[in-house]
Amino acid sequence: MDKKLKIYIGLLVLIVLGVFYVESVTPKEINWYPSYAAKHKIPYGTYVLHEEMPSLFPKSEVKDVYQNPYVYLKDDKTNGTYFFLDNKVNFDKDELNELLEFADRGNDVFIATNGVHIDTLKIETRSLSTSAFEEKAYQKMSNPIFGGKEYHFDRDFSKLYFSEVDTLNTTILGELVIRNENDSIISKKPNFIKVKHGEGNFYLHTFPQAFTNYNMLLDNNYEYVANVLSYLNNQHENEVGTGSNSSSILWDTYYKTGKSKITSPMHYILSTQSLKWAYYIGLIGVLFFIIFKGKRNQRLIPVITPLKNQTLAFTRTIANMYYEKSEHKNIAEHKINYFLEYIRIKYRLSTLKIDERFYKNLANRSGNSEEKVVALFKKIQQIQSKSSITEEDLVALNKVIEDFKAYKKE
Secondary structure: OOHHHHHHHHHHHHHHHHHHHHHHHOOOOOOOOOOOOOOOOOOOOOHHHHHHHHHHOOOOOEEEEOOOHHHHHHHOOOOEEEEEEOOOOOOOHHHHHHHHHHHHOOOEEEEEOOOOOOHHHOOEEEEOOOOOOOOEEEEEEOOHHHOOOEEEOOOOOOOEEEEEOOOOOEEEEEEEEEEOOOOOEEEEEEEEEEEEEOOEEEEEEOOHHHHOHHHHOOOOOHHHHHHHHOOOOOOOOOOOOOOOOOOEEEEEOOOOOOOOOOOOHHHHHHHOHHHHHHHHHHHHHHHHHHHHHHHHOOOOOOOOOOOOOOHHHHHHHHHHHHHHOOOHHHHHHHHHHHHHHHHHHHHOOOOOOOOHHHHHHHHHHHOOOHHHHHHHHHHHHHHHHOOOOOHHHHHHHHHHHHHHHHOOOO
């Protein structure tokens, strides 16, 4: 390996190491994607809440449901609370019917989302807007048992509230409170309600961001989440926070904006930190292997195809040309010359003098009878004496020559 190549390889190694170092020390940008997925530890994931669910519901089993409600509830008649938490949840007709039937037999359905439409429950939502120059939004529980404490969430969010409800079956559990720059209340709207359906209930909340990692870890906002969830599966409506539950919490993972979607093996590799670096290191290893292996092995010796012998093809081409022009005499002359050359090479006989001795020697060496040899050369002399011959004469000449060559001496 020469000195210049070593320098190039050294520079390549330094560049690769530099890239790794920069990648390792560069602060990662915060991902504010609203995934609501339990496996995500990003600000708007729900890893913290999912981990705390067993402690919030110590007498319940928390189950992750990976199917849509229609499929799951058709196959599984588990009782408890079906827990939906996502940016938007839109059920089709069959799914909604299964959820209504699920609640009708005494179970609860909790839905925290920025947008849900259920005609059967007779509810409508709107976005709240005010004319205040600076406003702050607070979340507040309606029941006095919570002490009227307001919880502030610092990041901007959609201020949705329930603009229309079925007053006969609906209980307001929480409110969205808007204060102006003077800390005066300028608007108060319901954003957490309970709608009775059959023997069960639907709990609807318009602020799913409250249940994400960032907001649960902000100040003491986790108390607000605990207060909201204390309503689920209570045997007595007024016994808030007792946690007297004995059925399952069905954590929905199907309606999640950030649920896993593997589109290709390469997507899976690059989306996993350890596999991504293993892939890059593998590529660098292959590059080094090519560089060093290519230098150590002998270069391939090119295969040069030898030139083809075109003499026979050329001879056939010339013969066909003569034949097509009916120049039988020329063809015969060439045929005779080639035959005499054949005798000189094969039988080591001179053809300058054709006499009785020549006939005898040729007959002895070739194995043909002397009479056959004499007849052959008489045929040749006849052809040579004529100024032109016919095709039949040419064929006859070729036949006697080939018969002579074909004879095998025993």
